[in-house]
Amino acid sequence: xxxxxxxxxxxxxxxxxxxxxxxxxxxxxxxxxxxxxxxxxxxxxxxxxxxxxxxxxxxxxxxxxxxxxxxxxxxxxxxxxxxxxxxxxxxxxxxxxxxxxxxxxxxxxxxxxxxxxxxxxxxxxxxxxxxxxxxxxxxxxxxxxxxxxxxxxxxxxxxxxxxxxxxxxxxxxxxxxxxxxxxxxxxxxxxxxxxxxxxxxxxxxxxxxxxxxxxxxxxxxxxxxxxxxxxxxxxxxxxxxxxxxxxxxxxxxxxxxxxxxxxxxxxxxxxxxxxxxxxxxxxxxxxxxxxxxxxxxxxxxxxxxxxxxxxxxxxxxxxxxxxxxxxxxxxxxxxxxxxxxxxxxxxxxxxxxxxxxxxxxxxxxxxxxxxxxxxxxxxxxxxxxxxxxxxxxxxxxxxxxxxxxxxxxxxxxxxxxxxxxxxxxxxxxxxxxxxxxxxxxxxxxxxxxxxxxxxxxxxxxxxxxxxxxxxxxxxxxxxxxxxxxxxxxxx
RNA sequence: CGGGGUGUAGCGUAGCCCGGUAGCGCGCCAGCAUGGGGUGCUGGAGGUCGUCAGUUCGAAUCUGGCCACCCCGACCA
Numbered sequence: 001x002x003x004x005x006x007x008x009x010x011x012x013x014x015x016x017x018x019x020x021x022x023x024x025x026x027x028x029x030x031x032x033x034x035x036x037x038x039x040x041x042x043x044x045x046x047x048x049x050x051x052x053x054x055x056x057x058x059x060x061x062x063x064x065x066x067x068x069x070x071x072x073x074x075x076x077x078x079x080x081x082x083x084x085x086x087x088x089x090x091x092x093x094x095x096x097x098x099x100x101x102x103x104x105x106x107x108x109x110x111x112x113x114x115x116x117x118x119x120x121x122x123x124x125x126x127x128x129x130x131x132x133x134x135x136x137x138x139x140x141x142x143x144x145x146x147x148x149x150x151x152x153x154x155x156x157x158x159x160x161x162x163x164x165x166x167x168x169x170x171x172x173x174x175x176x177x178x179x180x181x182x183x184x185x186x187x188x189x190x191x192x193x194x195x196x197x198x199x200x201x202x203x204x205x206x207x208x209x210x211x212x213x214x215x216x217x218x219x220x221x222x223x224x225x226x227x228x229x230x231x232x233x234x235x236x237x238x239x240x241x242x243x244x245x246x247x248x249x250x251x252x253x254x255x256x257x258x259x260x261x262x263x264x265x266x267x268x269x270x271x272x273x274x275x276x277x278x279x280x281x282x283x284x285x286x287x288x289x290x291x292x293x294x295x296x297x298x299x300x301x302x303x304x305x306x307x308x309x310x311x312x313x314x315x316x317x318x319x320x321x322x323x324x325x326x327x328x329x330x331x332x333x334x335x336x337x338x339x340x341x342x343x344x345x346x347x348x349x350x351x352x353x354x355x356x357x358x359x360x361x362x363x364x365x366x367x368x369x370x371x372x373x374x375x376x377x378x379x380x381x382x383x384x385x386x387x388x389x390x391x392x393x394x395x396x397x398x399x400x401x402x403x404x405x406x407x408x409x410x411x412x413x414x415x416x417x418x419x420x421x422x423x424x425x426x427x428x429x430x431x432x433x434x435x436x437x438x439x440x441x442x443x444x445x446x447x448x449x450x451x452x453x454x455x456x457x458x459x460x461x462x463x464x465x466x467x468x469x470x471x472x473x474x475x476x477x478x479x480x481x482x483x484x485x486x487x488x489x490x491x
Numbered sequence: 492c493g494g495g496g497u498g499u500a501g502c503g504u505a506g507c508c509c510g511g512u513a514g515c516g517c518g519c520c521a522g523c524a525u526g527g528g529g530u531g532c533u534g535g536a537g538g539u540c541g542u543c544a545g546u547u548c549g550a551a552u553c554u555g556g557c558c559a560c561c562c563c564g565a566c567c568a
Contacts, residue, residue, distance in 0.1 A: 013562080028560080087566075123568095157492070157566060164567065217568095225568095237568060276568055307527050346528040353528095364527055374527075457564095491568095 005288055012232040013160070016283060020161045023291045023354050025278070033159035033166030040355060041278065043299035045169065048277060049149065051201055051297075052171060055193050061145045061173060066127050068151075069118040074126040078251040084218020085122045088154045090166075092118040120153045125219060125244075125270060128174045129252040136176060136266060138257050143186070144176040162279035163236070163491055170274035176266045178256065180245070183267035184222075187243040190271040191224045194239035202277065203294035203407035204228050204284045205414050206238060207437070207486060209462025214446050214453075217270075221245035227461040227486065229414045230283040233435020235461050235488035238280050241271035279491075284410050285379075291356030292378055294406050295399040300336045302328055302395060303357045305348045307364030314339065316368050320388075324361070324373070327392035333399065353378060358402050359395060379406050420484065424475045427487070431458055437488050441481035443474035452476055452487070461486045 005022060008015045020026050025041030028034075037045065053063070069092060075082045096112035121127065128148075135141060153167045173190060177183040191208055198206045206226035216223045220242035228238045249255070249265035256266055285292040295301050304321050308314040321337055328335045336357075338348055345362065352360055362374040373391065376383040379402050386394055417436030421427045430438050442448060442460065452475075453459050463485045474481050 011562090017561090032559090084567095152568095154567075158562095158564090168568080170568080240568070272568075274568055309526060344526060344528090344530060346526085346530075348529090349527095350529045362527070366527075 005290065007288055008231065015288075016279075017161060019282060019286055019290060023282075023356065025282075025291075026161050028161070031166070033156060035161050035165045035167075037169075037275070040299065044281070044293070044297060045275060045278060047297045047299060048197075048201070049171075052193075052197055052273065053147075053149075055197060056147050056171075056173065059145075059189060059193060061147045061175075063149065064146050065148055065150065066124050066131060068121055070121050070124075070127045072117045072119055074130055075119060077126065078219050078247055081125065081219035081247075081251075085154070088156060089122055090120040090153050090155050092120065121150070122152055122154045123270075123272075124148060124150065124152070124172055125174065125248055126252075129248040129254060129268070132174075132176055132266075133252050133254045136254055136256050139178050139259055142176060142178045142256060142266065143182065145173075145186075146175065147171055147173040160279075160491075162275055162282070164276070168274050168276070170272050172270060172272040175269045176249075176254070177268070178258070178264075178266065180267050183245075183269050184243050187222070187224055187241045187269045187271070190269070191226065191239075191241040194241065194271070194273060195226050197273075198226055198228065198238055198277075198280075199407065201294065201296045202281050202284070203296075203403060203410060204238070204280060205407065205411045207462060207464050208466070209464045209486065211240075211462055212446070212449055212460045212485075214449050215459065217242045219244060219247055220270075221247070224465075225462055227437075227488075228280055228284065229417060229437055229488070230280070230491070231286075231413065232283070233417060233489075235437065235490040236276070236280050236283070237461070237490065238277060239271070239273040242269060244268035244270060285406055286356070289350075289381075290354030292406065293356035293358060295358045295403045298356065298358050299334065300352075300355070300357045301333050301399055302335045302359045302361060303348075303352045304335065304337045304361045304363065305345055305352075306337075306339050307345045307362055309365075313365050314341070316365070317363055320363060320368055324363075324388075324391060328395060331392050331396050333392070333396065349376075359398060361395075377402055379409070421475065422472065427475050428456060431456055431487075431489065435489065437461070437486050439484040439486055440475045441472035441483075442485050443477050443479035443481055445477075448474060448476050448479075456489075458487045458489050461488050461490060 005018045006014050024038050026035045026037045029036045093114055094108050094112050095114060096109040097106045098109040100107045132144060136144065149171050151167055151169050156164055156166055159165050175186050177186060195206050195208050198204045206228045208226055211223040211225055217240060222243040224241045225237050226239045228236050230236055246265040246267060248268050254266050255263045258264055282291060304325065306314060306317040306321065308317055318339065325335045325337055349360065356378060358378050360376045367373050371388045372385050374383055375386045377398065417434065419430045419434065419436060420439045421430055427438060427440055449460055467483050469483050472481050
C-alpha cells in the first residue's frame with residue numbers, strides 16, 4: 001500500500017490528520033485555523049444534517065437564520081457570556097479597502113472605520129435574544145422553538161481538523177419558554193435527541209450528563225452534554241444542551257405578559273452540535289485501513305466494482321450490475337457503480353476502504369457464469385460469496401448488521417475502557433496506563449476539580465444523569481461524596 | 492501567547508554539518524503488456540529550494556530579519 005496511514009499507536013493525532021486528508025474529507029485552508037470541507041466530507045455532514053433536522057422538526061422546531069455579524073455592545077450585556085467568549089472573537093473594524101498609494105496592492109482605508117465594531121458570531125445567543133425581544137410579548141407567543149444552521153467563528157489558539165477549527169458549521173437551537181420547568185424539559189429533550197442521534201445513527205455510545213460549574217457554558221444555569229470515548233482513550237464532548245434560566249431574557253429585557261396579566265422574564269435554552277461530530281465519527285470507528293462509516297450515515301452504502309479484462313466482459317457485467325443496482329436502490333440503498341477502466345480493481349478496493357464504504361460488491365466473469373457476487377464488509381473485512389437470489393434483501397440485512405456491529409464494537413471498547421476507582425493512586429494509575437473514562441468520588445467543589453485538572457490534566461466530563469447515589473470519599477480531599485462522577489482527559 | 496520543530500515539483504522527502512550544474516518515491520502524461528487486493532516495464536513533463544536582506548567569484552547549503560505550517564502546553568464545542 002503506497003499511501004499507508006501512519007499507525008494509530010505511534011501518534012494518534014497524526015493518524016487522525018492523515019485519515020481526514022487521505023479519505024478526502026477535508027484539508028487545511030489558507031486561512032489560519034480554518035478548514036476546507038471537501039465534497040466527500042461534506043456529503044457525510046449532509047447526511048448528519050438531514051437526520052438531525054428531521055429530529056428537530058419532529059420535536060416541534062423550525063429553522064430560521066440570523067446575521068453573521070453581531071454589534072460589540074450586544075456582547076457586553078450578559079456578563080459571564082462575554083467573559084467566556086471575549087478572548088476568542090474575530091472583530092470587524094473597517095468596511096472598506098483602497099489601493100495602496102505606494103502601489104503595494106490594497107490596504108485598509110483608515111477613514112472607513114466602523115463607529116461600533118462588529119463581532120463575527122462565536123455563538124448567536126446575543127443577536128437572537130436581541131431579536132426575540134421584538135417577537136415575544138404574550139404567553140401566546142411562547143414557546144418559541146427555533147433552530148439555526150450556521151457557521152460560527154472562534155479564534156482558537158490551536159486547531160485540529162473537524163475537532164476544533166476556527167470556523168465551524170453547526171446548528172444552534174434557541175428556545176424561549178414561559179416557565180422554568182418547560183425550559184428544563186426542553187433542555188433534556190434535546191439532549192435525548194442528540195444521544196439518540198449519536199447512538200442510533202453515528203453508532204457511537206455516549207454518556208448523558210450534567211457539566212460541573214467549571215465546565216458550564218458561559219451564561220448558562222446548567223449545561224447538559226453527551227460525552228463519547230475515542231479510540232485513543234480521550235473523551236470528546238459531542239453535543240451540549242443548555243438551560244439558560246432567565247439570564248439572557250434579563251440581559252435583553254425579554255418579558256411577556258402571563259395569562260394573569262403579570263410581566264415576567266422568559267426562560268431560555270440553547271443547544272448545539274457541530275462538524276466536530278465528524279471528528280467523533282472518524283475517531284470512534286476508523287482503523288488503519290481508513291474510515292469506517294456506519295451505514296446510516298454513509299453517503300455511499302454499497303460500492304460495486306466490476307472485474308474485467310475487456311469490453312465484452314464489461315458489457316456482460318454491466319448488464320448484471322444495472323439490475324442489481326436497481327434492486328438495491330428500490331430499497332433506498334445508495335449505490336455507486338465504479339466501472340471506470342482508468343483504475344484497477346485492487347486500487348478501487350483500497351480506495352473505498354479508505355473512504356469507509358460499508359459494503360463492497362465485486363463481480364467478475366466467474367460470478368456472471370455462476371450467478372454470484374463477492375460481498376465484502378468494511379467493518380470486519382470479511383468476504384463471502386452471495387447467490388444473486390434476493391441479493392438486495394441480503395444486502396439490506398447486512399447493512400443493518402454492520403450498523404449494529406459498529407455500535408457494539410464501540411460500546412465494548414468503551415466498557416473495556418471505563419474504570420471505577422476509589423483512591424488517588426488508582427485514579428492516577430488508571431489515567432496514565434489506560435486512559436478512558438474513570439469514575440471516582442469528588443467532593444463537589446470547583447477548587448478540587450481545578451486542582452485535579454492541574455495535577456493530571458483530567459477533567460470531570462459530566463455527572464451522569466442516570467447516576468446511582470453511593471456514599472464515598474473524594475479521591476483527592478477525602479471529603480464526603482454522594483456519587484461518583486466521570487473523569488477523563490479530553491479533546 | 493510560551494517551549495520545540497519544519498518549510499526543496501501536486502504530495503512525501505534526500506541534499507544543508509563540510510557552499511560548486513537540485514536528486515529520489517508516489518502522483519501526472521504517452522506506449523506496450525496486465526487485470527479476483529493499491530499492476531509491471533519503457534519513455535516523458537514538472538522546481539525562481541517559504542520570503543527579504545547579508546557574506547561570497549559562487550548560496551537549497553553560512554548569517555540575520557520576517558512569514559507560514561506542525562507538535563507539546565495554556566484555552567476551547
